[in-house]
Amino acid sequence: MTAESPVRPVTLTMAKKTTTVYDVTKHHLVPEHKKLSEKDTEELLKDYSITAKELPKILSSDPAIQHLDVKEGDIIKITRENPHSGNSLFYRRVTNG
Amino acid sequence: MHKELEEYKGKLPDKLLEEIEEKCPAGKLKKVVAKVYEEYEQARVDPGEAVGLVAAESIGEPGTQMTLNTFHFAGVAEMNVTMGLPRIIEILDGRKEISTPMMEIYLKKPYNQGDGIKDVAEAIRQTPAGEFVEEFSINVVDMQIDVRLNKERMKTAGLTTAIVTKQLEKGLRDANVKVKDDDIILKLKSKDVKGLNELYALREKAKGVYVKGIKGITQVLPVKRKGEFIIITAGSNLEKVLELDFVDTERTTTNDINEILNVLGVEAARTSILNEIDKVTEAQGLNIDHRHIMLVADTMCASGCVKGITRYGVVSEKSSVLARASFETPIKHIVDAALVGEVDYLNSVVENVMLNQYVPIGTGLPGLVTRQIKKKE
Missing domain, CATH: 3.30.1360.140 (Gyrase A; domain 2)
Structure with a gap:
């Protein structure tokens, strides 16, 4: 069904995994993830003239952003390293879904 | 960086600017960079271009030339790798269970020199x-x-x-x-x-x-690659392997994209989709432009998890009823939409084709805005 189907909102707190001995962020497949400040978020949305809802999503349980202390609605700035065209920026909105 | 190049920062990719600075004599820099910028602007995709269609064609055509077989892995018998079209289908469908999961395990310093590599490999095998x-x-x-x-x-x-x-x-x-x-x-x-x-x-x-040993890893094969020993396995369990203390946690990977998603996150899964498709096309001697694959990978990962290009994955995310119905199982979608009273805003391509209307692509995209000038009386 569509993303906008009427569903009763339920708040769930997930227990975070604590026994990771390895650092996910250092893995060569994982690009740099950064939380965007409120001011930068505003600028970004104005720059592309979009709303936050139109951005691609990232789950709040995503392993690559566990060290960032994020909440729903935050924007994550991702610096992708591409061997073909150098670095490029990508943005994702945090969701709980 | 040079002064002349500085003003093009942000307009041209950093990699291009670096290349210009490196290869161009300083005297001609200004002219060259202006010309490059002109060419770059011309090469860009126009707004409203149907990039998805072009990507589909560009991946589909070489796909017809792909072989349908699996390959035996050099070294041991019974170690197969799914390659060619079946592998491409598997990746793009976002399958949870892939047919030949494999890992490439890199080892930390003293272990990757080859001493006792057999014991290390045996310790991993289930x-x-x-x-x-x-x-x-x-x-x-x-x-x-x-x-x-x-x-x-x-x-x-x-x-x-x-x-x-x-x-x-x-x-x-x-x-x-x-x-x-x-x-x-x-x-x-x-x-x-x-x-x-x-x-x-x-x-x-x-x-x-x-x-x-580690559950899921059925076979191990130590091989030498670029001056160091790594272990290639049949079967995959990224989470458990990364917890081992002799494993290089920065480079060890698997070909199971779903596992990467769970252990390393969406962005890693996206990169992995690109790598895996590249691996197949390279082995088959095909040439698909990287940007087409990037578009597909981005679409698959847009929702925060990996969705396949199937009626259960990406297509089910479409907001338009008619667009969903046009893919597969039309009656189911139309009946379901009728039951909840879904509204179709006709914002996309397929539904407008069905209704014989202009498609919002290319010149069909912009609307016409007129400003009325009042006649002077």
Whole structure:
């Protein structure tokens, strides 16, 4: 069904995994993830003239952003390293879904 | 960076600017960079271009030339790799279970030089109880199985009778496991054992019980690559392998995209989709532009998890009823939409094609805005 189907909102707190001995962020497949400040978020949305809802999503349980202390609605700035065209920026909105 | 190049920062990719600075004499820099910028602007995709369609064609055409086979891995028998079209389909469908999961395990410094690499590899492999057993003898009188263990093999693997017993207990729910002297005795729990069939079945089950190693890794193969030893495995378990202390956690990967998603996140899964498709096209000698694959990978990962290009994945995310119905199982979608009273805003392509309207692509995208000038009276 569509993303906008009427569903009763339920708040769930997930227990975070604590026994990771390895650092996910250092893995060569994982690009740099950064939380965007409120001011930068505003600028970004104005720059592309979009709303936050139109951005691609990232789950709040995503392993690559566990060290960032994020909440729903935050924007994550991702610096992708591409061997073909150098670095490029990508943005994702945090969701709980 | 040069002054002339500075003003193009942000307009041109950094990599291009670096290349210009490196290869161009300083005197002609300004002219060259202006020309490059002009060319770059012309090469850009126009707004409203149907990039998805172009990507579909560009991936689909080489796909017709792909082979349909799986390849044997050099080195060991029985180690296959799914390649060619089946692998592409598997990746793009976002399958949870892939047909030949594989890992490339990189090792930390002293281990990657080759000393004792066999022991390291053996430690990773999932080993069933059957490999540590000298003999299963079936005792018909007492209706039990006497298991004599192979002490030598257990010693090299660092196992004790107690560990094996514990694993057998865990693995065999319907049997009592007892230790007598150095042997292990298996007895069926249920009283009404009619024939020997149950005992034989128990023996086969006991052979396959997991005792050691990492679950899922069925075969290991140490190989030398670029001056260091790595371990290639059949079967995959990224999470457990990364927890081992001799494994290089920064470079070790798997070809199971779903596993990467769970352990390393969406962005890593996206990169992995690109890498895996590149691997196939390269092996087949095909040339698909990287940007088409990037578009597909981005679409698959837009929702925060990996969605395949199937009616259960990406297509089910479409907001338009008609667009969904046009893909597969149309009646189901239309009936479901009618039941909840869904509204179709006709914002996209397919639904407008169906209704014989202008498609919002290319010149169909912009609307016409007029400003009325009032006539002077």
